[in-house]
Amino acid sequence: MPHRIAKQIHNEILEKDNFLLVAHQNPDGDAASSVSAFSQMLELLGKKYTLFCKTSVSNQFEYLKNVHHFTSEPEIWKQKFGAIIVFDSGDLPYAGIDEFITKQENPFILNIDHHASNVNFGNLNLVRNTLSSTVEVLYNYFLINKIKINAEMATSLLTGLITDTDNFSNAATSKESLSMASYLVNKGAKFKKIHDYIVLDKNVAILQLWGIVLNRLELHKKTNIVYTYIKQEDLLKCAVTEEEIGGLSNMMNHLKDGKAIFVFKEKSNGNIKASTRTTLETIDLSKIAQLFGGGGHKKAAGFEVTGPMTTAIEYVWETIEKSNLIV
Numbered sequence: 001m002p003h004r005i006a007k008q009i010h011n012e013i014l015e016k017d018n019f020l021l022v023a024h025q026n027p028d029g030d031a032a033s034s035v036s037a038f039s040q041m042l043e044l045l046g047k048k049y050t051l052f053c054k055t056s057v058s059n060q061f062e063y064l065k066n067v068h069h070f071t072s073e074p075e076i077w078k079q080k081f082g083a084i085i086v087f088d089s090g091d092l093p094y095a096g097i098d099e100f101i102t103k104q105e106n107p108f109i110l111n112i113d114h115h116a117s118n119v120n121f122g123n124l125n126l127v128r129n130t131l132s133s134t135v136e137v138l139y140n141y142f143l144i145n146k147i148k149i150n151a152e153m154a155t156s157l158l159t160g161l162i163t164d165t166d167n168f169s170n171a172a173t174s175k176e177s178l179s180m181a182s183y184l185v186n187k188g189a190k191f192k193k194i195h196d197y198i199v200l201d202k203n204v205a206i207l208q209l210w211g212i213v214l215n216r217l218e219l220h221k222k223t224n225i226v227y228t229y230i231k232q233e234d235l236l237k238c239a240v241t242e243e244e245i246g247g248l249s250n251m252m253n254h255l256k257d258g259k260a261i262f263v264f265k266e267k268s269n270g271n272i273k274a275s276t277r278t279t280l281e282t283i284d285l286s287k288i289a290q291l292f293g294g295g296g297h298k299k300a301a302g303f304e305v306t307g308p309m310t311t312a313i314e315y316v317w318e319t320i321e322k323s324n325l326i327v
């Protein structure tokens with residue numbers, strides 16, 4: 001029962017102190033916003049906290065309260081925490097903290113998430129995969145526990161909601177998420193500021209890269225999947241960083257052709273990362289991602305395979321064909 005778990009978690013928060021809040025590595029808007037909103041609640045309760053992310057956090061989220069407090073310093077794991085709270089992560093490796101957590105003596109882990117592939121790694125797990133985002137899970141948590149949502153908390157929550165619903169355009173957009181948005185705007189969430197930081201994030205170089213990538217779009221006939229790829233040399237050519245190419249797979253969600261869209265990205269270590277999207281009810285992309293050790297949601301998932309690009313793509317098609325997951 002989600003209500004009961006939300007209350008149980010809150011009782012732990014009230015009883016304990018000194019929390020470690022974890023956003024998954026390369027945090028998206030949902031992860032960064034969840035940590036920001038939760039840390040604000042802890043502040044109001046007079047609790048101590050540390051914010052951890054294994055990687056750096058994009059300065060796109062610098063307007064969110066407390067985001068500048070994030071540390072990637074492994075040393076902080078020498079402390080004993082009242083609880084380690086992990087946001088928006090299906091498992092500990094995805095969060096980027098599996099190596100640290102094994103060194104903690106009896107860690108008490110709270111898992112707050114919305115991924116269908118979540119493995120319930122926490123001592124308490126508040127996982128609601130029918131909700132649009134982790135911030136929507138938190139919004140319900142705040143309401144259940146009668147936490148007052150102020151304007152800055154509302155700005156954080158609305159940021160996660162806007163990024164995970166891709167501006168209220170993808171399948172995660174529900175009547176609940178829309179009414180949450182209206183509630184947050186009523187509480188003083190700064191909609192214009194979010195728009196300026198989150199939506200207006202493209203420049204000429206990024207769109208030129210999209211041009212290259214869109215030109216490569218193709219339909220793989222046997223699986224009926226539309227796909228394209230990005231190589232490291234494309235990034236170099238257009239002077240675009242890996243962090244800046246995030247919106248591409250979401251944009252492809254506007255495509256009518258095929259049953260799903262796969263965007264393959266070559267990472268700097270040579271591995272190939274696939275971001276997958278579909279708008280169809282009949283396909284579960286989190287299951288397909290699991291074939292390759294990845295995870296995610298039914299309609300948006302990701303995984304990684306070894307390069308080079310052509311071999312990786314061939315391997316992905318073969319594996320999917322054999323699995324009969326797309327028919």
Ligand SMILES: [Mn+2]
Binds near residue numbers: 030114132133134
């Ligand atoms: Mn999320």
